[in-house]
Amino acid sequence: MINQQPTIKALIAEDEPILALTLQRMLGRLWPELDLSNVVENGIEAVHTALDRLPDVLFLDIKMPGKTGLEVAQELAEEWPAEQPFPMIVYVTAYDEFAIKAFETCAVDYVLKPVSEERLQKTVRRLQSHFQARVPNTSDQRNPESELERVIAQLRELHQIAHPQTGAQNIPVAEKLAVIRAAVGNNIRLIPVEEVIYFEATDKYINVVTAEHSSLIRSSLRELLPQLDSSLFWQIHRSTVVNVKRVKMAHKDEAGKITLTLKNSEDKLTVSRVYAHLFKQM
Amino acid sequence: MGLVQQLSNQWQRSLQVIPHSLLRKLISEIPRLLLINLFCTLLVTFVLRNGSSIFENWVFSNAIGLCCYVLIRSVSYYLWRATPPTMLAFYLLSIVLAPIGFVFGSMIAATLFSYPITSVLRFQSRFISAFVALTCLISVVATWSFWNKIKIAELIANAEKEKARTAAIERQAMQAQLQLLQAQIEPHMLFNTLANLQGLIAIDPERAQHMLTQLIVYLRATLSTSRAENTCLKQEFILIEAYLDLIAIRMGKRLRYTLNLPLELEQEKIPPMLLQPLVENAIKHGLEPKIEGGTINISASKEADSLRLEVRDTGLGLPFNYQDVPFSTESTQVGNANIRERLFALFGEKAAFSLMSHVPEGAVAIVTLPLSA
Numbered sequence: 001m002i003n004q005q006p007t008i009k010a011l012i013a014e015d016e017p018i019l020a021l022t023l024q025r026m027l028g029r030l031w032p033e034l035d036l037s038n039v040v041e042n043g044i045e046a047v048h049t050a051l052d053r054l055p056d057v058l059f060l061d062i063k064m065p066g067k068t069g070l071e072v073a074q075e076l077a078e079e080w081p082a083e084q085p086f087p088m089i090v091y092v093t094a095y096d097e098f099a100i101k102a103f104e105t106c107a108v109d110y111v112l113k114p115v116s117e118e119r120l121q122k123t124v125r126r127l128q129s130h131f132q133a134r135v136p137n138t139s140d141q142r143n144p145e146s147e148l149e150r151v152i153a154q155l156r157e158l159h160q161i162a163h164p165q166t167g168a169q170n171i172p173v174a175e176k177l178a179v180i181r182a183a184v185g186n187n188i189r190l191i192p193v194e195e196v197i198y199f200e201a202t203d204k205y206i207n208v209v210t211a212e213h214s215s216l217i218r219s220s221l222r223e224l225l226p227q228l229d230s231s232l233f234w235q236i237h238r239s240t241v242v243n244v245k246r247v248k249m250a251h252k253d254e255a256g257k258i259t260l261t262l263k264n265s266e267d268k269l270t271v272s273r274v275y276a277h278l279f280k281q282m
Numbered sequence: 283m284g285l286v287q288q289l290s291n292q293w294q295r296s297l298q299v300i301p302h303s304l305l306r307k308l309i310s311e312i313p314r315l316l317l318i319n320l321f322c323t324l325l326v327t328f329v330l331r332n333g334s335s336i337f338e339n340w341v342f343s344n345a346i347g348l349c350c351y352v353l354i355r356s357v358s359y360y361l362w363r364a365t366p367p368t369m370l371a372f373y374l375l376s377i378v379l380a381p382i383g384f385v386f387g388s389m390i391a392a393t394l395f396s397y398p399i400t401s402v403l404r405f406q407s408r409f410i411s412a413f414v415a416l417t418c419l420i421s422v423v424a425t426w427s428f429w430n431k432i433k434i435a436e437l438i439a440n441a442e443k444e445k446a447r448t449a450a451i452e453r454q455a456m457q458a459q460l461q462l463l464q465a466q467i468e469p470h471m472l473f474n475t476l477a478n479l480q481g482l483i484a485i486d487p488e489r490a491q492h493m494l495t496q497l498i499v500y501l502r503a504t505l506s507t508s509r510a511e512n513t514c515l516k517q518e519f520i521l522i523e524a525y526l527d528l529i530a531i532r533m534g535k536r537l538r539y540t541l542n543l544p545l546e547l548e549q550e551k552i553p554p555m556l557l558q559p560l561v562e563n564a565i566k567h568g569l570e571p572k573i574e575g576g577t578i579n580i581s582a583s584k585e586a587d588s589l590r591l592e593v594r595d596t597g598l599g600l601p602f603n604y605q606d607v608p609f610s611t612e613s614t615q616v617g618n619a620n621i622r623e624r625l626f627a628l629f630g631e632k633a634a635f636s637l638m639s640h641v642p643e644g645a646v647a648i649v650t651l652p653l654s655a
Binding site for chain 1: 470573
């Protein structure tokens with residue numbers, strides 16, 4: 001091995017301690033040079049640690065408290081510093097027919113629990129060859145960029161294959177909402193959906209913004225989105241959904257960041273990388 | 283008429299104890315036969331005016347009517363047994379047998395009045411064509427009337443049989459579906475447990491051994507309770523403990539649990555897969571998705587003459603109080619509705635189920651059942 005080659009850092013996100021330890025040990029055997037010191041046990045920690053330590057490889061459990069592996073990947077895709085190469089992602093999941101099918105169609109790298117050493121060996125080889133190819137042209141900025149592009153394309157595809165297994169909802173096809181009912185003190189405010197300019201998700205609530213007021217509803221975008229008309233309401237960020245009829249202009253700055261200006265509102269909304277393709281010209 | 287109906291009803295009621303359905307059917311037809319015979323008497327006396335007294339004619343009518351009836355019934359029984367004849371065949375039979383019944387009936391009546399049979403028959407022969415025609419006509423009318431009654435009774439019986447059968451099939455299908463649902467061990471849970479086991483074998487073989495033992499208990503209990511109709515609380519608690527033990531190994535320090543089953547309730551019978559799904563739900567929706575985890579308590583207690591089962595957790599809690607929204611279409615409600623329906627089917631109003639937010643955090647599910655002893 002060449003001396004100046006930087007160590008490759010991994011992050012393992014797995015909520016079950018024995019499984020985290022097992023994966024760590026197996027990877028340690030198969031790839032002794034890999035830095036395996038970063039192990040976290042939930043989705044929120046995974047995002048924080050990843051943004052802090054900037055690992056090269058992520059092993060993400062799909063079902064974790066806080067955030068699922070896919071949500072972690074999406075948040076990282078949105079927040080990852082542009083000058084850094086985006087990490088390689090390997091999803092880890094127990095038997096889940098749906099997830100496996102989705103991963104296969106989107107050519108996502110995944111390993112199944114219980115992890116077979118043979119299967120993990122293959123993944124390790126693939127990762128190693130990827131990093132070997134990358135090292136000679138670290139100066140080339142297009143290469144790390146392409147990994148992010150690939151992940152974004154995968155996430156987009158995974159989103160399109162609606163996800164009945166994530167979360168508890170197996171609701172067939174939700175009926176479209178006509179009116180949003182928001183509690184304001186002891187009263188219920190009825191907001192016709194077409195009057196909503198945008199929805200912004202916070203921890204447990206969604207802020208519903210209209211020209212006159214903003215109100216909180218206790219829900220998540222995951223629950224709300226299937227009930228909205230997708231031709232009218234576009235998700236533009238993991239926590240923002242905008243009414244396209246209320247968008248005045250999409251502005252792209254030098255760094256490629258897209259910002260929306262709105263009709264009847266002074267607010268400006270940021271479009272994340274994952275959804276930037278929605279604002280390409282026709 | 284009203285009296286006759288009443289009598290016939292009484293008859294039928296008192297005859298319901300007789301198991302022989304054919305006999306019951308025949309006897310139930312007698313009031314109708316008597317009525318028809320009476321009608322004939324009136325017809326012969328006042329329309330045909332044969333000159334005999336009304337009493338005489340009544341006896342003759344009854345004798346002839348009864349003869350016709352017995353003949354038609356026995357021949358039709360002999361010919362067709364249980365399988366009902368076609369209507370046309372039945373009519374033809376009636377028309378052929380009516381004159382024979384007429385002659386025999388006349389002879390019997392003559393004997394009753396000690397009239398010389400030959401002179402009666404001779405006397406009758408003057409009216410023979412009218413009498414035979416009348417008997418035939420009456421037979422046809424009577425046949426029609428009886429036929430309809432038979433048909434209707436048959437249809438009703440068939441419909442009832444059909445209804446009973448569909449109900450039985452439906453019940454069986456539901457039972458089968460329920461058991462299948464109960465016996466379903468989530469593959470996700472199974473593979474996750476196996477993954478932990480795989481890891482533990484290398485890290486801590488002793489704990490791996492324990493985990494394997496608990497997995498066996500869990501699998502055996504899950505598979506066998508889904509077949510049994512009833513299980514006792516002790517059995518159910520063993521199953522739940524095995525399950526929680528498995529989950530606790532997986533979740534590490536994020537899960538703490540307690541089980542509380544008083545000794546005197548150990549042998550209480552409860553339906554299988556009633557308590558365990560509640561525990562699984564509390565883990566799946568309450569504790570597993572919660573970052574810091576929490577505690578789950580399962581307890582059984584006696585309350586007056588009922589059994590109270592409680593699953594209390596400090597997990598994420600419910601999106602809202604399910605009691606406030608009994609007819610919510612929320613998907614998690616489906617499982618709850620199933621529990622309610624099952625309890626209602628098994629115990630009626632004597633059982634209850636509630637799922638509420640637990641203060642300050644988490645949820646509490648309570649099932650109340652009548653005590654089995």
